[in-house]
Amino acid sequence: MATNYVQAGDTLTIPAGADYLSGDVVIENEIIGVALGDAVTGNPVDVRTTGVFDVPKVGANAFAVGDPVYFDSDTSLATSTATDNTKIGVAVAAAAASTATVNVRLSGF
Structure with a gap:
């Protein structure tokens, strides 16, 4: 495997730009996905980007x-x-x- 590999990228943990509930569509600049859990603005949220x-x-x-x-x-x-x-x-x-x-x-x- 390449030595610069980081992750598959199908789930990303990013700072929430808004309050999200699990299942909400997340649009953070060019990252588009679905929140996998609840998060308040500024806290980490896991975002599924495929599926x-x-x-x-x-x-x-x-x-x-x-x-x-x-x-x-x-x-x-x-x-x-x-x-x-x-x-x-x-x-x-x-x-x-x-x-x-x-x-x-x-x-x-």
Whole structure:
């Protein structure tokens, strides 16, 4: 193994830039993932940057498999609207407008 290897990077421990509950989407600059535990601002939070997560979504939005999924930090909901939102991944299952969540494969930027 390379002598400069640090870690796999699928889970990172970073300072929380906001208060997070376990399962919350975390966007810290270019780090995008899901909080694996609760954390208050400034304390360490473990963030999973890969995998598929069930994320609450805007009720009016529908997703087909493979559609891009964005996150609206103002509402804390996944959305199909790209403008002013951050891409967090792609839908891996269809989600009708009548459903409350969408299954998202994190893009692992």
